[in-house]
Amino acid sequence: MSHACTPVTLPNDDPVLRVMPMPTDTNIHGDVFGGWIMSQVDIAGAVPAARRANGRVATVAVNALVFRQPVFVGDLLSFYAKIVKTGNTSVTVEVDVYAQRQRLDAEIVKVTEATLTYVATDEARHSRPLPML
Known part of the structure; x- marks a missing residue:
């Protein structure tokens, strides 16, 4: 069986999010939107950002976002953020x-890579300094 990509394994870290797309998450061609x-x-991405900010954060930029492989209904997606x-x-x-393809061969492929920037905000939604570590 030939694959367009090299087989990969999931990172050793715990994912910050795991989700399975449903049919309502697809475009008109049946691929996940x-x-x-x-x-x-x-x-x-907001999970570690909010943890580091010790509170509210707002997304200010999607610096990069690359879709490497399509995502299908029933794929188990694991999101790793650092x-x-x-x-x-x-x-x-x-x-x-x-994505862990939900088939007999249990294929794992990297589907998306992204870099995002968040800003720490106060209750009035104005930027605030990050707390000292």
Whole structure:
């Protein structure tokens, strides 16, 4: 059996989010809609950002987003997020998304890579400095 991509394994870290797309998450051709994946990426990236900010964060930029492989209904998606940079008020997070194809051969493929920047905000939704570590 030939694969367009090299077989991969899931990272050893725990995913920050795991979700299975449903038929309502597809475009008119039956593939999972990119916008749905983007929203899940944003949620996953916010997890470590909010933890580092010790509170509310807002997405200020999607620095990069690449769809490497299609995602299908029934794939189990695992989102891995790690902080790659912090500023005075901002946290930049890399998110890698893997799909476990729900077939007999249990194929795992990396489907999406993204880098997003969040800013720590106060109750009035104004930027605030990150707390000291």
